[in-house]
Each structure stands twice: as C-alpha cells, then as structure tokens.
Amino acid sequence: MHHEPTGSAERVIAYVEGDIWLGHGASQRRLFLKTMLSMGWKVVLVAWEALGSSQDTLDEFPDAASRIHCISIPVKPDGYEVPERWKMIQASIKAAEQQTGWHVDLAFLAWYDNLRPHRKQLKACLGILECPWVGFYFHPSQYRWNTPLGFRKRIRQIQVDVQMLRQPQSRGLGILDEGLGFPLRWILRKKALVVLPEQTEVESSFSAEALELRRLAAGRPIVGLLGRLSPRKGVLNFLRAAQAIDPSKACFLLAGKFRMEDFPPSEREELGRLLRPAENLYLKLDHIEDAAEFNAFFRACDLHILVYEKFFHSSGLLAKAAIFEKPVIVAKGYCMGERVQRYALGTCVPAKNPDMLQTAILQILESHLGDDNRFLAGCAAYRETLTDEPFQEALRQLCGA
Helix, strand or coil, rough: CCCCCHHHHCCCEEEEECCCCCCCCHHHHHHHHHHHHHCCEEEEEEEEECCCCCHHHHHHHHHHHHEEEEEECCCCCCCCCHHHHHHHHHHHHHHHHHHCCCCCCCECCCCCHCCCCHHHHHHHCCCCCCCEEEEEEEECCCCCCCCCCHHHHHHHHHHHHHHHHHHHHCEEEEECCCCCCCCHHHHHHHEEEEECCCCCCCCCCHHHHHHHHHHHHCCCCEEEEEECCCCCCHHHHHHHHCCCCCCCEEEEEEEEECCHHHCCCHHHHHHHHHHEEEEEEEECCCCCHHHHHHHHHHHHHCCCEEEECCCCCCCCHHHHHHHHHCCEEEEEEEEHHHHHHHHCCEEEEEECHHHHHHHHHHHHHHHHHCCCCHHHHHHHHHHHCHHHHHHHHHHHHHHCC
C-alpha cells in the first residue's frame, strides 16, 4: 500500500499501544492523544482490549470525535508472539483505513520494546508494517555501556535493532534518556532520534484516605514509595528503613499494586513480617486507578524513594516529584541519578544498600531540603523541560511530515 503524505494539518497518525501497560499506560494514552489532536492531526487509536475500555478514552475527547478512530485488537488467552503482534497491528491499521477512508501517514509504536523480536523471530517481523513507523523505546539498556549486561547479549540485542531500525519504513525513535546518543544515532543513520520529555498528569483530587494518612502522621514527615510495587522498586529495603528509623522521626507510605508471588522466595518471609501496618507505616497495597487520587497520595508525602534496582532510564515519578516540589532519593548513576545531581532534586545512594538508604532518609528530613532555594530552583528548571511546548516540539520532530 502506498501512502501519500497528507500535509501537516491533516496528518493521520496511528497510536499503537503495546499489549501490556507499563504502570501508567492509561495516562500515556490520554496525554499523547490530547497532544496529537491539539496539533491538528487525526488519530487512529490501535488499542488492546485486554487493557480496558478504549471508549472511555474516546469519551474524553468529544470535540474531536471526527478526528479520532479506535480499533481494538482482541484478547488472546495465551498472548501474542512478537511476529503476531506486528501482523495484528498491520491488519488493524488496514481495517481502520477501510473504515474511515483515511490514509495513515505514520504509526507511532507506543512501546517499541514489546515489538523487538528475539533473533529467531527476526525474519518473521521484517517488512510486515507497510506504513512508515517510529518507535517509543523505553528501556534500551544495551546502549548505556556501564549497565550490567553480558557482552554477547548486548551485541545480539544491538544486531536485532540494526535489522529492525534500518528497514525502509522505520523513520526513527523516541527515547526518554538523553544519555543515549551514540551508538543509537549510528544505527539510525539519518533517521530521527528524539528525546521525549517525561509526561505526567498533575491533577489531584480530594482523597479522604490521603487526608487520613496526614492525620495519622501527626506532623511527622511522610516518606513514600508509590507505583507498581515490583521487586526492582526496592520494596524490601524501603520496609527495612521504615522498621529501623525511630517512629517519632518519620511516617512511611507504601502504595500501589503488590503481589507477593513477584518476589523471590528468599525474600517472602521477611516481606510478610514487615508488611504489617504500624504506627509509622501506612499500607495501600492495591493499584490506584485514578491518576488524580494517585497524585493526592503523592502530594501527601514529603520525600519519595525511587531507588530502583537494575533500572537505567527515566521515570514519570521523577517528573512528578519536580512538579510537586518533593525531594527524592534515587539509585546512583544512570539517567535518574544524573538528572537528580544535575538539577539538585535530592540525593543518590547505591541500589542495594539499606544502611545508606536509612542514612540518606534521615539526612534529607533533618536538612529540610524541600525548603532549600537550590532545590526549588532545580525543580523549576526541570519542570521547564516537561511543559507542553517542548513535548509538542519533540513529537513534531519525531512524527511530523
């Protein structure tokens, strides 16, 4: 199928989701669609039914009903293999074109990581998508040379990217980590490589539960770990800190979806012992669906712990912390560590050192960092990179004609 360009104002973009949402997929969908529509583009939303109602999203844009079209990929009980995902995306875009009469100018693959095949699947994925496409690459860890990745595995992953990204229909990548320049630029040659500013929702609602948390804290600072509570978030070390620190000095909040089976068997007994509400520990171990309610809990905290293990790139919670002027503790090094140091947003500790985490928590709480002028100036500077204008410009560079 040949696609004639349709001019910037009437550009048609297919926003193609992955079949699993990474923590805040609903927010990402909403923000990208809102921005694309505001730029005058038409949008085909290729949504996976397993992720919830796309109609809810469409209802949020009643004024743009004639410029947005949704097509859903059905649930498959045992999931789709990577080549099947590419085929389903191509079939969905073709069906959307037939239903609307539009020609999709470009597909925006909102989670390219989920479409990267293993080497044995590579040939089955090449050339399937007929329209030009760009990918949003969340975790290209093989391009940060100090990441703990074996040499052979690193080279194999790069070889896959060379094959995928040098296809004629591939037009570029969006990334979240400004520390990834070369060799991604070498792989892409003259195709676009654009750093997309981290986007996050800022509305917060009245939350009786967040208010209750403040009441229970009784004037003590609140230290939070929020989001999907997977092992890499450093949940166990957070709980160890909560137990070790004098309850009169701080109150701790652990909030988000938690599943014990996600954790190594060697950690479960200790987790079970520490995961009990205490005078200085408030637990909300369920997914917080509503973004405004999540923000209410986030704002109730005075310090956020983002000491992620084997995580090398960006996080929306770092953006949220700068917007709400909340200091953070992050893992040393890599993208988040570099940003925290550059903008003076908090402090860095080694990822697996509970003693240093406890020390850092106490130092930040005693220093009243949240009132420090250098910290506030750093938050303001970081916020400037997150506004609508830089995001629109980055999206235009990546997806524009």
